[in-house]
Amino acid sequence: MRYEFEPFTLDIDRGLLLKSGEDLAIEPRALELLSLLVVNQDRVVNKDEIVEKIWGGRIVSEAAISTVIKTTRKVLGDDGVTQKYIRTLRGRGVRFVGIAHVALPAQAKASEAQMPTDDTMADSGRPSIAILPFRMVGYSEAYSAIADAIPTELISCLSRLRWLTVISRGSTFRFRHDDPDLSAIHAILGAHYCLTGLVEIYGAVIAVSVELSDTRTQAVIWSERFSGTVSDVNKTRNEIVTHVISALELHVPLNEAKRARLRPPENLDAWGIYHLGLQHMYRFNKTDNQIAAGHFECATQLEPGFARAYAARSFTSFQTAFLRYTTDTTQDVSDARRFAEKCVEIDPVDPFGNFTLGRAHWLRGDPEAGMPWIDRSVELSPNFAQGFYAHGWADVMAGRGTEALAQLEKAIALSPLDPLLYAMQCARGLAYLQLEDYDNAFLWAEKGARAPGAHFLIRAIAAMICKIRGDDEKAQYWAKAMRERRPDTSVAMFFNAFPFENTEIRALMASALVSVGLKND
Numbered sequence: 057m058r059y060e061f062e063p064f065t066l067d068i069d070r071g072l073l074l075k076s077g078e079d080l081a082i083e084p085r086a087l088e089l090l091s092l093l094v095v096n097q098d099r100v101v102n103k104d105e106i107v108e109k110i111w112g113g114r115i116v117s118e119a120a121i122s123t124v125i126k127t128t129r130k131v132l133g134d135d136g137v138t139q140k141y142i143r144t145l146r147g148r149g150v151r152f153v154g155i156a157h158v159a160l161p162a163q164a165k166a167s168e169a170q171m172p173t174d175d176t177m178a179d180s181g182r183p184s185i186a187i188l189p190f191r192m193v194g195y196s197e198a199y200s201a202i203a204d205a206i207p208t209e210l211i212s213c214l215s216r217l218r219w220l221t222v223i224s225r226g227s228t229f230r231f232r233h234d235d236p237d238l239s240a241i242h243a244i245l246g247a248h249y250c251l252t253g254l255v256e257i258y259g260a261v262i263a264v265s266v267e268l269s270d271t272r273t274q275a276v277i278w279s280e281r282f283s284g285t286v287s288d289v290n291k292t293r294n295e296i297v298t299h300v301i302s303a304l305e306l307h308v309p310l311n312e313a314k315r316a317r318l319r320p321p322e323n324l325d326a327w328g329i330y331h332l333g334l335q336h337m338y339r340f341n342k343t344d345n346q347i348a349a350g351h352f353e354c355a356t357q358l359e360p361g362f363a364r365a366y367a368a369r370s371f372t373s374f375q376t377a378f379l380r381y382t383t384d385t386t387q388d389v390s391d392a393r394r395f396a397e398k399c400v401e402i403d404p405v406d407p408f409g410n411f412t413l414g415r416a417h418w419l420r421g422d423p424e425a426g427m428p429w430i431d432r433s434v435e436l437s438p439n440f441a442q443g444f445y446a447h448g449w450a451d452v453m454a455g456r457g458t459e460a461l462a463q464l465e466k467a468i469a470l471s472p473l474d475p476l477l478y479a480m481q482c483a484r485g486l487a488y489l490q491l492e493d494y495d496n497a498f499l500w501a502e503k504g505a506r507a508p509g510a511h512f513l514i515r516a517i518a519a520m521i522c523k524i525r526g527d528d529e530k531a532q533y534w535a536k537a538m539r540e541r542r543p544d545t546s547v548a549m550f551f552n553a554f555p556f557e558n559t560e561i562r563a564l565m566a567s568a569l570v571s572v573g574l575k576n577d
Contacts, residue, residue: 058321059094059156061141064132066094066156073131085110086128093142093152097343102149125150153343157350181327183308184221186228186245186271187211188236190253190264199262199286202293203255204229206264209297210251216437218406219364220304223247242271249277249308251300262286264296268303270311278307301439302471309334326359330368337371338475340511342381348372363403370395370412377419378553379511385419392416407437415446421555423450441471445480452483455558457490478507482514485521490561494525505534512541513553516569523568535572546575 059066065074068091073080082090088110093101107116110124125142134141141154187210190203208225215222223245231241241250254265263283269276280299284292313335316328324332333351336344349372355365373391376382393416399409414429427450433443448463464484468477482504488497498521504510505518519534538545547569556562570576 061154061156066090080131082131083127085124086131089124089128093150094156097152097156100145100149100151155346155350157347157354181325182219182221183249183312184223184247185214185249185251186223186241186247187251188231189229190255191234193254193256194258199257199289202289206253206293206296209293210300213297213301213439214304216407218403218408220308238269238271238274247271257286260285260287262289262292264292266296266300268307277311278303298439298470302441302473305471306473326355326362326365329358330355330362330365333368337368338509340375340379340509345372345375345381361402363399363406363409366395366399366402367406367409367412370399370416374412374415374419379513380549389419392419405436407433407440407443410436411443411446418555423453423555426450439470441467441474442476444470445476448480449483452486452490453554453556455490455561457487460487475509478504478510478514481507482517486517489521489524497521498525498527512538512545513550515541516545516550516574519572520565520568523572524564531572539573546577548577550574
């Protein structure tokens with residue numbers, strides 16, 4: 057594996073550190089430490105790990121550890137004062153704080169990439185899926201069509217997802233077998249994934265089992281069982297379609313990223329790099345966001361017409377500006393819109409691209425201006441949960457509490473495991489706050505703040521709502537949790553992120569935020 061952090065290239069497999077292409081002399085232990093820190097750049101590496109990796113767990117002195125750290129810094133032109141690349145966190149360990157990207161394969165940088173010929177590369181690119189007709193168990197003439205109706209509807213709905221290639225019904229419905237051969241489906245249809253189902257009807261009960269498999273490995277990556285009554289078969293069908301789309305949005309990118317990590321870097325294509333980036337994008341911290349942005353930039357370099365990767369670049373630029381990862385966000389505000397516009401220019405019907413373009417207007421303090429794009433994202437894909445989520449947030453900031461609740465409830469129902477679930481929940485808390493339902497506001501704000509991945513502004517919302525509700529103890533708890541993540545959080549930072557229109561609600565929020573310790577600068 058090769059990593060680049062200008063002007064250095066770290067080739068772990070070959071045991072080399074290069075500077076501007078020139079081989080640098082580096083002591084073996086310093087190279088091992090640098091490799092350990094770069095590979096784990098998303099977290100702090102404690103001294104026990106360093107000792108285990110470099111000295112095989114033998115007892116060594118603090119001075120020996122400090123010497124290796126100092127030597128490593130010196131090779132990079134760094135020191136204990138500047139700490140440009142290696143930062144010491146007293147009592148915790150050390151961390152690589154530069155931004156190291158997986159190096160682009162040499163052939164990827166060529167002006168004309170050659171077409172892949174081996175099996176590994178033939179299986180790369182945009183994920184594809186074959187949805188087979190479901191099997192029936194327990195015949196009921198009145199409902200026999202359901203076994204074809206559900207997959208037909210899934211094909212129609214999934215074809216609106218621009219990140220997934222859906223094999224046509226005419227091809228997939230030829231595979232009417234009790235036990236379909238996944239390897240044959242892969243070989244004949246070129247599908248990376250296969251969705252199969254079993255419909256059971258016994259009297260008044262209908263049960264549908266759904267299974268998603270990777271045709272390249274024959275591994276099952278997701279399965280679920282749904283049940284209902286035959287008298288309410290349409291409700292069951294809608295539930296299945298909604299949950300399958302949500303599951304694919306979650307599990308296919310995870311599986312693609314897993315496969316990409318197992319490939320040699322030189323065999324990664326634009327889609328593989330894109331899926332690796334997705335694994336960092338939703339972690340909502342500065343380091344992971346920069347790593348994700350680097351992956352997405354590589355993806356667009358490899359494939360200039362890769363619309364979805366431009367939308368992802370908009371997302372990371374939005375995150376940088378929204379969470380104030382830099383003191384001057386002017387360029388990031390501009391990039392959030394520019395990259396989203398590029399996505400929509402390439403692919404006008406990409407729901408994610410329309411979503412990012414609509415949301416980019418928030419950074420300019422005008423969420424209402426982005427509403428047409430948000431609306432368009434859910435018109436293009438009625439099951440696009442993040443579109444409903446963004447609509448709900450815009451409603452909240454415009455003071456439309458009741459409308460916001462409806463949009464956010466829809467988003468959560470569509471994607472109960474969404475990476476932005478905590479934000480959906482916290483937005484519901486704000487909607488209830490505007491309706492003066494302080495108990496529900498508290499319930500949902502806390503639920504969001506306790507969720508994995510919740511960033512510091514979510515905790516600020518929880519502290520604010522607790523204060524308004526009169527629960528000072530909880531307010532201080534969440535204010536402390538917020539400061540642990542971001543000590544410089546201020547009232548201005550809060551309203552830059554959430555440009556609420558109503559002056560009365562802004563005044564109420566500002567007073568509560570100041571009361572829990574936010575700077576009012």
